Amino acid sequence: MKIGDVAQKLDVPTHVLRHWDDVGVVVPERLPSGHRDYSEEHMRRLRVLRACQGVGISLADIRLILHRDESERTVVIAEHLARIRRQRAELERAERFLAHVIDCTHDLLTRCPRCSAYSDT
Numbered sequence: 001m002k003i004g005d006v007a008q009k010l011d012v013p014t015h016v017l018r019h020w021d022d023v024g025v026v027v028p029e030r031l032p033s034g035h036r037d038y039s040e041e042h043m044r045r046l047r048v049l050r051a052c053q054g055v056g057i058s059l060a061d062i063r064l065i066l067h068r069d070e071s072e073r074t075v076v077i078a079e080h081l082a083r084i085r086r087q088r089a090e091l092e093r094a095e096r097f098l099a100h101v102i103d104c105t106h107d108l109l110t111r112c113p114r115c116s117a118y119s120d121t
Contacts, residue, residue, distance in 0.1 A: 001038040003028075010046055017046075025049060025063045055084065093118070 007014045020026050021036065026045045028036040038046075045066055052062045057080055064070045065077060097118040106112035109119070 001043070003036045003038070006038045006043065006046065009043070010050065012050075020046075020049065020059070023059065023063065025059060025066065 003014050003017055007017055010017075017026075017036070021028060026042055026049060028038045028042050031037050048066065049062050052065065053059070057065070061076050061080065064073045065080075067073070097115070100114050101109075104112050104115060106115065109115040
């Protein structure tokens, strides 16, 4: 698939795809003419790249994640899993707090033990 088609499908500018190629994150095959040729595997990798960016993973770390032969890969993945788990716990805690606040009858948050407990941590 040509770079313009890929850019359109993923809704990214072609210069971004070129950059990802240049830094070695997703490197498509080259046609005899020198043009980039993206396979379905490249498209899958690009979708993973976009999903990883969506959760705040840097391009450098995405490169490590996508390339199995990278020595730091396991450490990077473990760090991101730990961060995601911490964020999930924080989001769940915030969800419980907000769900409580909807029905909280106290006029001030400081008068409610449950609301105060959320601000104490």
